[in-house]
Amino acid sequence: MSDKRKIAEAVITRLSIYNRALGEIGKEGLEIISSDELGNRIGYSAAQIRKDLSCFGEFGEVGKGYFVQDLRDVISHILGVDRKWNVALAGAGHLGSALLAYPGFKQWGFNIVAVFDNDLAKIGKKWESIVIQDISELAKTVKEQDIRIGAIAVPPQVSQEIVDMFTSCGIRAILNFATASITVPEGVKLRNVDLATELECLSYFLTNEAEVRSEVLGKIKNSSGEGG
Amino acid sequence: MSDKRKIAEAVITRLSIYNRALGEIGKEGLEIISSDELGNRIGYSAAQIRKDLSCFGEFGEVGKGYFVQDLRDVISHILGVDRKWNVALAGAGHLGSALLAYPGFKQWGFNIVAVFDNDLAKIGKKWESIVIQDISELAKTVKEQDIRIGAIAVPPQVSQEIVDMFTSCGIRAILNFATASITVPEGVKLRNVDLATELECLSYFLTNEAEVRSEVLGKIKNSSGEGG
DNA sequence: CAAATATTGTGAAAATTATCACAGCATCCA
DNA sequence: TGGATGCTGTGATAATTTTCACAATATTTG
Structure with missing residues (x-):
């Protein structure tokens, strides 16, 4: 009932998945889809989908289903992905360079606009049209470029340090690829991509x-x- | 009570995190730690930790805590990471090459022993001492090299195809980096690393x-x- | 030795999350 | 027009997960 109480993180995760599926469905030319059919495609129950959506409003047509494009727009808006986000990347190692080269980010509206490292050999080099900056310039650049999301691809020993730098210059959303238990202050959202845990x-x-x-x-x- | 009923996946995820924390704690020279202190370090409640561990047995000493090294060994054994696993990687693009170059995998006991691609320009080239093979050789190599885990870093359009190849040659554990809803047969474990969802x-x-x-x-x- | 302290393991309670089931409405079809 | 059909949104119910709270037991201290 569109109440915007505390929404479980799992709901948001699923919205993202629904949204991507809707994109594929739209490409197939389908204009309307029922919760049942959507669920079958992606492995969730129809009830789950309807309950998740009901956290935000009523988007379906009784007896018909959901208009694919409309629902997509709605979910995109809920997720806040109907706009662009600037991202800072800390760490220009193997993983960092792969992330930078990965076209997905930009496609999805997440632009890596700055890259930082502490390796003098790397600083000043250009990568994918972005000049690698010294980590000491992080705060300044974050403010100048209106960066809202920080991605961390540094060795685990220094990851907490980077988190602190990010948060102290106002970044409230962090995607961490480092294998380390880091902590963030209240009000900062941290998502870990933890390959060790996945493999384990x-x-x-x-x-x-x-x-x-x-x-x-x-x-x-x-x-x-x-x-x- | 060490019953080995259905253990929730979240429990396993946390065990992996406990284990890593115990590694750090061990390095600090601490020999014993209480659930309370361990919990404080990694942001879980003491009760949660004890409950999780109780799924597998009794490993603590009343009034004392847990022997760091012993608990580590126990968890490693539960997770099956007290051995080596051979991993096949499908996709030798940017992400694939970063994964291959990433030293973490080997450290954790997950050896990427084969890499596959369908790009003729890449096949035959050597990367990190591994020759990139044609995707058509996947089944043969998986059997020859006793590969148990498949990692997928290919474009989303072909990811399901790769999944099918992996599963049909006996692989039952897949780590998927492709942004796509793929399905696996009963008895195959799939873990998705979904950057789009994380960012969203x-x-x-x-x-x-x-x-x-x-x-x-x-x-x-x-x-x-x-x-x- | 006894009292004080520390910490586990776990049954019970609470909270959260997912599923069920159906009222209600729109559409189709004869 | 009216009955059959399809599907949503949601309250109720079930299942799962987490937290609480404490008996039990080991250790320390005087």
Whole structure:
């Protein structure tokens, strides 16, 4: 009922996924889609989709479904992606350079407009039309270029330092690729992209499935066993 | 109570985080840590940590805490990261090359042992001591090299195709960097690293906070308003 | 030894999140 | 026109996840 109470982060995550799916659906030429069909495509229940949307208003037509383009516009507006955002990138290593070269960011409206590093060999070099700046210039540039989002692709030892620099010059949204537990002040949103955790989850499931398998087989020979 | 029922994925994610924190704590020379102190460091409650661990057994000492190294070993074993995993990487573009060059993977025990692409200009070239192979050789190589994890860094249009190739040659764990809703068969674990969604969540929170701000300010001048 | 302190593991309670199920309305079709 | 059909939005219900609170037990101190 469009109340804008505390919306769960999971809802926002799903909105983003709905939105992308709607983009594909639109490209296919479909003009209307039901929550049921949308759900089937992306693996969520129709009820989940309707509940998520109901946090923000009523966008569907009873008996019909949702107008693909309209819903897309609405979700884009909710997510705030109907505008451009300037992004600062800290760290011009392998990962940083890949992020900079990645065309997705710009397509989605997130422009990396400044890159920082502390390596004198890199500072002053041009990358994808952006000159790498000394990290000490971060605060000044963030203000000058109206940068609202900071991306961190530095070694874990210095990631907290970068966070502090970002937050102290007014950045309230941080995307962190460094594998480290960093903390942010109240009012700052941090999203971690943690490859170690992702891989370790996969490892757990492989190990677990394998165990389940050998357990089943093991039971034939061995009735009870203390795990080692 | 070490029951190995269905363990929530969130629990596994946190275990990975606990484990990394324990690594840092160990480096600091601390031998014992309480759930309370561990929680303070990484931003989880002590109860959460104890509950999570209790899914797998009893590892603490009443009145004392947890032996850092012991708990680390236990969690590593639970996660299955006390061994090496071979990883295949599909896609040798910017992101793929960054992943390949990233030293973290190997450190954590995840070795990228094969890279595939469909670009003839790339096939046969050596990258970080690995020769890029034609995608058609995927199945053969996966079997020969005992590859258990597949990483996908290809354009979204072909990502589902790669998933199908991976799963049909027995891979049951996939890390997907492509921005696309892909589906996997039963029994295959998929983890998505979705930069678009991450950025859009940040965008939402920036937009939302800004709205809350201006709402508060707006109330002074304007009592009721239809949001635009 | 006894009292004070520290901390685990866990059942119970609370909070959060997802699913169900259906009233209500629009559209289609005869 | 009227009955059948399709689909939304949502209150109620179910499931899951997190937090609380404390018995149990080890350690420290005097």
